[in-house]
Amino acid sequence: MAAANDAFVLRVNRLTKRFGAGCPSCYALTGPAGETNICPRCGSIVACHDVSFDLEEGEILGIVGESGSGKSTLVRCLYFDEEVTDGEAFLAAYGGGRVNLFAATAQKKRHVRNHLMGMVYQNPLLGIKPHFTAGGNVAEKLLTADIYNYAGIRTRAAALLTRTEIPRGRMDDFPAYFSGGMQQRVQIAKALANNPPLLFLDEITIGLDLSVQARVLDLVKEIQRELGIAMLAVSHDLGVIRMLADRTAVMKNGRIVELGLTDQILEDPQHRYTQLLVQSML
Amino acid sequence: MLNLRTIERKHGYNFAFLDENTKREVRRKTLKAVAIPGHQVPFASPELPIARGWGTGGLQVTMAIIGPDDVLKVIDQGCDGGVNAVNIRKLLVKTTGVRTTFATGEATIVQTRHRIPEEKLRADQILVLQVPIPEPLRFVEASMAKTREMHAEMDYSRMWVFLYENIVKWGEITIGARYPSLVNGRYLIDPSPIPRWDVPKLHMADTLFLFGAGREKRIYAVPPHTSVEPLQFDDVPFRVEDFAGRACLRCGATGTFLNEIFDGRGGKLYVCSDSYNCDAVKAKREGTTDGGGQ
Numbered sequence: 001m002a003a004a005n006d007a008f009v010l011r012v013n014r015l016t017k018r019f020g021a022g023c024p025s026c027y028a029l030t031g032p033a034g035e036t037n038i039c040p041r042c043g044s045i046v047a048c049h050d051v052s053f054d055l056e057e058g059e060i061l062g063i064v065g066e067s068g069s070g071k072s073t074l075v076r077c078l079y080f081d082e083e084v085t086d087g088e089a090f091l092a093a094y095g096g097g098r099v100n101l102f103a104a105t106a107q108k109k110r111h112v113r114n115h116l117m118g119m120v121y122q123n124p125l126l127g128i129k130p131h132f133t134a135g136g137n138v139a140e141k142l143l144t145a146d147i148y149n150y151a152g153i154r155t156r157a158a159a160l161l162t163r164t165e166i167p168r169g170r171m172d173d174f175p176a177y178f179s180g181g182m183q184q185r186v187q188i189a190k191a192l193a194n195n196p197p198l199l200f201l202d203e204i205t206i207g208l209d210l211s212v213q214a215r216v217l218d219l220v221k222e223i224q225r226e227l228g229i230a231m232l233a234v235s236h237d238l239g240v241i242r243m244l245a246d247r248t249a250v251m252k253n254g255r256i257v258e259l260g261l262t263d264q265i266l267e268d269p270q271h272r273y274t275q276l277l278v279q280s281m282l
Numbered sequence: 283m284l285n286l287r288t289i290e291r292k293h294g295y296n297f298a299f300l301d302e303n304t305k306r307e308v309r310r311k312t313l314k315a316v317a318i319p320g321h322q323v324p325f326a327s328p329e330l331p332i333a334r335g336w337g338t339g340g341l342q343v344t345m346a347i348i349g350p351d352d353v354l355k356v357i358d359q360g361c362d363g364g365v366n367a368v369n370i371r372k373l374l375v376k377t378t379g380v381r382t383t384f385a386t387g388e389a390t391i392v393q394t395r396h397r398i399p400e401e402k403l404r405a406d407q408i409l410v411l412q413v414p415i416p417e418p419l420r421f422v423e424a425s426m427a428k429t430r431e432m433h434a435e436m437d438y439s440r441m442w443v444f445l446y447e448n449i450v451k452w453g454e455i456t457i458g459a460r461y462p463s464l465v466n467g468r469y470l471i472d473p474s475p476i477p478r479w480d481v482p483k484l485h486m487a488d489t490l491f492l493f494g495a496g497r498e499k500r501i502y503a504v505p506p507h508t509s510v511e512p513l514q515f516d517d518v519p520f521r522v523e524d525f526a527g528r529a530c531l532r533c534g535a536t537g538t539f540l541n542e543i544f545d546g547r548g549g550k551l552y553v554c555s556d557s558y559n560c561d562a563v564k565a566k567r568e569g570t571t572d573g574g575g576q
Contacts, residue, residue: 110435136447143442150449150515172450 008092009198009230010055010078015087017070017077020044022085032252032273037070047073048254051087055198058228062245062262064235064277070254071234072122075200078232079119080109091116093197114144118191118229122203124183127190130176134166134186137175141193160189164219181212185219192223201233205240217243238281242266250274298345299377304328308346308501312492315503320465321433322416327499337370337395338496340412344374344393347408347492354382355389360397360539360555367395384558396459398480400538400559403489405506411474413495416502418462418472438462438470441513449518461520463512465504473510478522479539484510530554533564 018026023042030037030046037046048070055061063071076082078089080101088100093116101112118141121127128137138157147153161171164185175183184204191199201220205213221244224231233244241248241262248265250258250273258271269275296302304326311325330338348354356371358364362384370393371382383389386401393410403409419429422440432438441462448455459475463484473481474493484491484504491504504510514520529536531551538559540552554560 107435110437114439132443133447133450135450136443139446140439140443143446144437144439148442148516150446150518152517153446153515 007057008054008090008097009057010092010232011090011097012054012078013052013088013090015048015051015074015077015089016046016085017048017073017082018044018046018085030253031255032257035253037068037253046254048077051251051254051256053249053256053259055230055232057092058224058230059246060224060231060233060244062233062235062241062248063251064238064241064248065251066236066277069251071236071251072202074251075119075202075232075234079117079200080113091198114141115146115194116196116198118194118196118199120184120187120191120199120201120204122206124175124180124187127187128175128183130183131174133172134161134175134178134189135171137186137190138193141190145194147194156193157189160193161186163192163223164189165215181208181216184208184212184216188216188219188223192227192229195227197230199229199231201231201244203235204233205235205237213240220244238266238277250277295377297350297378298348299330299373300328300342300345304342305346308342311501312343312346312503315492315501316490316505318469319505319508320469320471320502322500322502324499325501327496330496331373332369334497335414337366337393337412339494339498339501340393340395340410340492340496341370341373341494342496343410343492343494343501344391345377347410348374348378348380348391350378350380352380352390353388354380355384355386355392355558356382356394357392357397357399357557358395360399361557363557364395384561386558396475396477397539397555398476398483400554400556402483403487405488408490408492411476411491411493413472413474413493413500414497415460416472416493416495416498416500418460418470420472421462433469436468438464438513441470445513445515449515455518455520458523461512463510465510466508467511469502470513471502471504471510477539478512478520481510481512481520482522486510525552528552530560530563533560534567535560535563 020043022044025041026039026044026046027049029039029041051074065071077084084102089102090097091101094112119127135157138160139153142153142156158168158171162168166185175186205216235241245262248262249256252273258274265274266278269278307326311323315323332338354374356367358367375382386399391408395412417429419432419441422444423429445455459477460472461478461481462470463473463481465471473484486507486509488506490506493502512520525540528540530540531553533554535554539555541555543551543553545551
């Protein structure tokens with residue numbers, strides 16, 4: 001299966017993340033079959049287990065699942081916010097796609113994260129610093145990517161903030177005084193700053209009102225079309241997934257139970273859980 | 283209470299006050315600091331007869347490296363007569379009996395607070411700086427655990443954002459002293475509150491610079507012939523204080539770091555910050571040779 005497609009941007013093999021000491025039967029006793037991700041024998045939490053997928057060039061892969069299914073942990077692992085327990089990840093833009101990112105040093109990981117990845121968290125305040133100016137937040141991402149030209153940074157920050165509909169006049173204001181939607185758009189501008197080939201979106205529309213949600217999603221879609229950035233979009237909301245994702249993976253109790261074209265998943269769900277999920281859609 | 287006058291006779295304190303084991307610890311940490319230029323090395327920093335925050339870091343480094351044949355110069359903000367300098371000099375003289383000097387060129391060890399002498403230092407001299415806040419990232423991150431991680435991963439982006447926002451707000455970088463500088467292309471240091479004027483003197487110098495922070499318990503170093511680059515944007519270069527068109531009121535020198543003094547009538551006067559250098563220039567101009575010594 002893996003050999004079929006070599007145009008991947010990100011390849012994840014057998015990613016496992018366990019919180020707790022673990023025991024030999026952790027993986028056998030958890031998962032969708034047992035409807036739990038807490039090992040009944042040792043109490044460890046298996047947040048993700050045996051998660052494998054390829055993210056292809058320019059596509060948006062949706063990850064859908066209920067709360068606690070491990071989708072946010074998966075993204076956090078891939079962005080190196082969490083250490084994985086086991087598994088491999090390869091980035092086409094790093095080491096020719098043959099170097100396991102999880103085995104790299106902390107310094108290398110930081111380099112990859114700063115130069116080749118962008119992240120938009122559910123809570124904008126995780127991704128931006130409210131007491132740096134909006135422009136300063138974008139500048140931070142550029143500075144981590146070793147761009148040290150003041151005028152260049154200014155121009156790029158202004159362009160990105162304009163692109164994400166932050167008025168030019170608010171560029172030097174603090175996001176602490178922005179609305180939630182504006183903060184989220186600053187975060188998107190920051191994530192895009194260094195033109196990353198890969199962007200992670202973790203429940204980016206949660207907590208925003210509907211009209212703002214729609215504008216943020218439109219923005220993401222437009223950016224993807226314009227720049228061809230590959231994205232991994234996590235959401236529990238099938239409506240968001242339907243609008244954004246080309247392909248979708250359904251997660252349940254830390255496992256991917258179904259992976260396929262979004263239309264196919266929504267119209268003809270195969271797994272019992274996916275069927276339940278689709279039926280529950282409003 | 284400790285009476286300095288009776289140290290040698292009655293209490294039998296060790297040479298340079300500290301006991302040999304303590305000195306050895308400071309030397310070990312100093313060697314480590316020299317081996318990893320710019321890296322802050324923790325050390326024990328025991329109590330001294332001078333309160334922490336009054337130069338005890340520099341003092342301990344000096345005590346650890348000084349020998350009976352050394353010639354000592356102590357300055358405070360460039361001045362040999364500052365109260366901090368006088369106290370530290372007295373303590374060191376009482377406990378070591380070394381010769382002291384005001385003449386920068388004669389000294390083998392110069393302990394200093396907030397200035398590097400104007401006269402170029404040589405390879406056989408050591409400059410010991412007293413440091414109040416060794417952590418350059420303290421501006422932008424309060425947690426010491428975090429700043430250690432940031433140093434380990436060479437993550438200085440937040441300091442850069444600080445500089446960026448400075449320019450946005452004020453049109454230029456407003457940090458006067460403590461200008462963050464990158465040592466050997468790796469570690470960011472706080473070069474102690476020396477003015478920007480003195481930062482270029484650290485770069486590729488012949489001299490060993492040792493930094494001691496007693497209250498914060500850190501030693502770091504800039505070895506000779508090591509690059510020290512102030513952080514600067516490609517298009518907003520670092521610049522030192524501008525004294526163009528001004529001269530020292532006392533000695534008439536230009537091209538030295540000047541103290542600004544208000545004359546009480548709305549005007550400003552400018553006098554050299556380096557008192558020995560000022561004396562020397564003045565003596566030379568007046569044709570006398572009484573430029574230094576005690």
